[in-house]
Amino acid sequence: MTQSRKAVVLLSGGLDSATVLAMAQAEGFLCHTVSFDYGQRHRAELDAAAKLARQSAVAEHKVITLGLGGMGGSALTDESLAVPESPQAGIPVTYVPARNTVFLALALGWAEVLDARDIFIGVNAVDYSGYPDCRPAFIEAFERMANLATRAGVEGEGFRIRAPLQDMSKAQIIEAGQRLGLDYSLTVSCYQADSQGRACGRCDSCRLRTAGFAAAGVVDPTLYRPE
């Protein structure tokens, strides 16, 4: 594989997508990263993504702004819904309607413009927190749809939606990132991190992250805010 083979990598600034970026670069891809500003509460993620992109010397980092016009429907964008701090049954209120569908659709458009064929996303089905759009069946259905939707899919080689974390536990993800030299202190996972990127330590995302570092036997570099 030549260095000039391009990929689009969804980069949220969290632990998972940062690991995916390191993996894609290790495979030799020239990475174009994209973050989405959709009015999420956890805006520290966007800063973390930009910093990660810079430190990883990606080809280009783009922030796509989505003005959803107060569509609501999720605790991650709607101030009137509380972020839960104990495990919930079923699909959680932090689920953002059709989020990965929207993100992948926009990444697909950019990939087509760039003439990239690989789109990387950091979903995983083990620690997937109950989101339906993190499951392998969704990723496969999206890829199939993408190759019917686009000029490149119809006339050319077709797109691959790459989800290398699909079957990995949080601990395995952290171990993989460590082997690739990833500095996890640059990443922010918390759903309600403060403006300095300090985590709450209590939300779903913090709990998965903390448990992951413990299970991997790696010192947790996360900056938690004082109680």
Add this chain to the structure above:
Amino acid sequence: MTQSRKAVVLLSGGLDSATVLAMAQAEGFLCHTVSFDYGQRHRAELDAAAKLARQSAVAEHKVITLGLGGMGGSALTDESLAVPESPQAGIPVTYVPARNTVFLALALGWAEVLDARDIFIGVNAVDYSGYPDCRPAFIEAFERMANLATRAGVEGEGFRIRAPLQDMSKAQIIEAGQRLGLDYSLTVSCYQADSQGRACGRCDSCRLRTAGFAAAGVVDPTLYRPE
């Protein structure tokens, strides 16, 4: 069907989507319309959509803003590419990468929040101008993906992507709209309409529209700008 059954209707302000809105209302749906501001040149469409929504007394009209960060790739958003004024072979330069995928994904998110299950889109395969994301195979693949992507698709009744114009010619669409009392002077189809909504009469979209009115034997209410 009760009046309270909700639908999301993609409303561009053009002839096709206006007809779809009239059809969905005739079926008894409480319609929520959505337009997308993605930096398109033909901004007169957005004004036409808002006016149509108002005159049709829809439940809610939303404009979703997409800040694509200069992604480019289409004559409809990129000022450096000319809008062609004669028929072109293959997929035209006015193709916007993954546009219908992005629009449907955002409509899907809104439908899930609203608890609507029907999403209407005005694509049609006869006069489809060479866009791959207007074909029936794409619509079917999107619907399948949508029902794997969402809480409502997984836990509930599932979404239907409705493309009632799919097999209609432009003339048949115009005839259907006329029967439903639609005032086509409110719609704008031109890819390079001026600020007053006056059409060029020469682009692909204008040519299809003009020929459609002629074939339907209906007086063309389009306002063309002077040469």
